[in-house]
Amino acid sequence: MSTLNTGHRKQSTPVNWPEVHRRLEDAWKKTEHGWTPTPEERQRILKERARVLAQEPPREEAEDVLEVVEFLLAYETYAIESSFVREVYPLKELTPLPGTPPFVLGIINVRGHILSVLDIKKFFDLPEKGLTDLNKVIILHHEAMEFGILADSIVGMKTIPIKALQPALPTLTGIREQYLRGITPERIIVLHAEKLLSDNNIVVNEEIRAS
Amino acid sequence: MTIDKKILSGYGVILGILVLLAAGAFYALNVVERTYTDFLDIDQELILGATELKLEARDQAASFRGMLLFPDQGPGFIQQLEESWNRFDSIIARMRNLPQSAEQRSKVEEIASIQLRYEEEQKKIVALIKQGKRIDLARVREGTFPLADELRRKCDEFIQQQRNVLTAELANVGQTVSQMLIVLVSLSALALVAGAVIAFSLSRSITRQLREAIAQLSSSAAEILAMTTQVASGAAETATAVSQTTTTVEEVRQTAQVASQKAKYVSESAQKAAQVSQAGKKSVEQSVEQMRHIREQVESVAETIVRLSEQSQAIGEIIATVNDLAEQSNLLAVNAAIEAAKAGEQGKGFAVVAQEVKSLAEQSKQATAQVRTILMDIQKAMSTAVMATEQGSKAVEAGVKQSGEAGESIRVLAESVTEASQAATQIAASSQQQLVGMDQVAQAMESIKQASSQNVAGLKQAEQAAQNLHQLGARLKSMVQRDQVS
Known part of the structure; x- marks a missing residue:
């Protein structure tokens, strides 16, 4: 009886079936014609584009700017x-490698090219802040050195004026000063790729790994 | 011993004595008559025969003498003589045939033998005469005369003797008759005495019984009178009670009529209720059918929703793929930008394109995120809908069950109502019969009333009759007492 009562209570507002049919019809029509945007939508998109194009492109000078790849790692x-940066690549088919330091996660196959993948958090002895995606690999290369570092996601290309870079407090981030290039006002930590790539630690490790 | 038997036995005794008397008288009369007949038939006949024999002997002697005296007329005398012989023989034969004593018989035989000898002598003489010879008369006298004398004497003797016998027997008969007379007289005296005794005793006993009976009759009549009076008063009471009972019966009859009407009304109501319950049963069956239909619909809805859920899952997979594609496009755009940066000044245009591609990939990602959100909402809604339909299905199930129970209840109710209807019909019929019975009882009470009034009338007559009986008893009593006195 209780179920019946609740049922009755739920049905106390009777279903307006014509309304339901109408709504379903609308939804169906919308789905059907979803691929062709409505005139308003079209107008909105065009206006947005026009606005973007109307913006004056920021003036920049070749000496003063630094082309960087921005990425997210551990909420920073x-x-x-x-x-x-040679390229960015999705982390797929990572093969863990035994007998390596903790910052070496394993190796991946990028179009027939075997690369080692490092976790710079562990390399920098950064504290763990919970699990993140860690599904992107940024492949770095310099001279003979080539390896990948993990990233949660790739934000994109960015140009940073070198003047805007300020030395960050090492205690603040915990990253060793030698690998840091600086920090922008937008709190983007700019890594020193060259130093990272020519670090002996990694090489030593490589030797150890090789041996 | 009843009175008629007493009277009959008294008369029987007297009649027996009378019969005895009559029989004795008859017997005596018979004896005397037989004796006299013997006298007449035998003794008298013997005397007569002997007298005739004497006459014949005399005739023979006369004829013989005539023959001797008158030889010329000889043949005529001879003929007479022969005739006389023959007559003599026939008389002798007749006498022999009569019953007689030995003495008489010897006398007769003696007479016959003498006759025989006499006849032979005569025949010798007759033969001589016929031969024409000379007859010696002396010899004839010596030969025939003594015989003739003896014959006559014997005959006289026989007659005398017979007379003596007759006299003796007469005396004997007289004695017998006097004895009989004595017997008869004594018997008559006995009968007289017996009759007197019986009459006296009968009269006494009958009178005593009659007196007792009359006394009883008298007292009984008195009792009957009293009883009749009582019964009459009782009958009057009965009449009152009967009239009261009649009134009660009338009331009961009216009550029965009311009960009959009510029972009819109840029967009709029960029949209507039975029809209504039949309709209710049908409605419940229809509602059960509808419920089944609803359950099927709900199940179909649930199935549809499940299918939709599966399809939305497919959409999710597609979206995941699209998301993956957007991700890859993003990466590609980044790579293109990197390459463009490497190209320096020439790569600037390419960098713009890469930026544009990247922004598209971002937008796709956002769109897919939105779609995923919507899809999650849809799936939540579907789960809710599925649960709702499940509950609905259960509710419908319960409804079906309850409808079934309701149907069963209504069926039972219908049966009960039908039974009640039948019972009410029976009650109606019974009360109708009761009504008829009450009518009959009323009629019977009427009859009883009439009968009791007739009874009262009859009791009055009976009272009168008892009065009469009482008077009759008194009269009878006085009659018997008068008889006693006289």
């Missing part, structure tokens, strides 16, 4: 010089 935004 990092950036690395794009000249040392």
Whole structure:
């Protein structure tokens, strides 16, 4: 009886079936014609584009700017010089490698090229702040050195004026000063890719790994 | 011993004595008559025969003498003689045939033998005469005369003897008759005495019984009178009670009529209720059918929703793929930007395109995120809908069950109502019969009333009759007492 009563209570506002049919019809029509935007939508998109195009492109000088790849790692935004970035790649089919330091996660196959993947958090002895995506690999290269570092996600390319860079407090971030290039006002931590790539620690490790 | 038996036995005794007397008288009369007949038939006949024999002997002697005296007329005398012989023989034969004593018989035989000898002598003489010879008369006298004398004497003797016998027997008969007379007289005296005794005793006993009976009759009549009076008063009371009972019966009859009407009304109501319950049963069956239909619909809805859920899952997969594609596009855009940066000044245009591609990929990602959100909402709504339909299905199930129970209840109710209807019909019929019975009882009470009034009348007559009986008893009593006195 209780179920019946609740049922009755639920049905106390009778269903307006014509309204329901109408709404379903509308939804169906919308789905059907969803691929062609409505005139208003079209107008809105065009206006947005016009607004974007109307913006004066920021003036920049070749000496003063730094082309970086911005990425997220452990809820912080990092950036690395794009000249040392060969490409970004999704983390797929990571093979863990035994007998390596903790910051070496394993190796991946990028179009037939075997690369080691490092976790710079562990490399920098940063504290763990919970699990994150860690599904992107930024492949760095300099001279003979080539490896990938993990990232949660890639934000994109960015140009940073070198003047805007300020030395960050090492205690604040915990990253060793030698690997830091600076920090922007937008709190983007810019890594020193060249130093990172030519670090002996990594090489030593590589030797150890090789041996 | 009843009175008629007493009277009959008294008369019987007297009649027996009378019969005895009559029989004795008859017997005596018979004896005397037989004796006299013997006298007449035998003794008298013997005397007569002997007298005739004497006459014949005399005739023979006369004829013989005539023959001798008158030889010329010889043949005529001879003929007479022969005739006389023959007559003599026939008389002798007749006498022999009569019953007689030995003495008489010897006398007769003696007479016959003498006759025989006499006849032979005569025949010798007759033969001589016929031969024409000379007859010696002396010899004839010596030969025939003594015989003739003896014959006559014997005959006289026989007659005398017979007379003596007759006299003796007469005396004997007289004695017998006097004895009989004595017997008869004594018997008559006995009968007289017996009759007197019986009459006296009968009269006494009958009178005593009659007196007792009359006394009883008298007292009984008195009792009957009293009883009749009582019964008459009782009958009057009965009449009152009967009239009261009649009134009560009338009331009961009216009550029965009311009960009959009520029972009819109840029967009709029960029949209507039975029809209504039949309709209710049908409605419940229809509602059960509807409920089943609803359950099917709800199940179909649930199935549809499940299918929708599966399809939305497919959409989710597609969206995941799209998201993946957007991600890859994003990466590609980044890579393109990196390459453009490497290209320096020439790569600037390409960098713009890469930026544009990247922004598109971002937008796609956002769109897919929105779609995913919507899809999650949809799936939540679907779960709710599925649960709702499940509950609805259960509710419908319960409804079906309850409808079934309701149907069963209504069926039972219908049966009960039908039974009640039948019972009410029976009650109606019974009360109708009761009504008829009450009518009959009323009629019977009427009859009883009439009968009791007739009874009262009859009791009055009976009272009168008892009065009469009482008077009759008194009269009878006085009659018997008068008889006693006289």
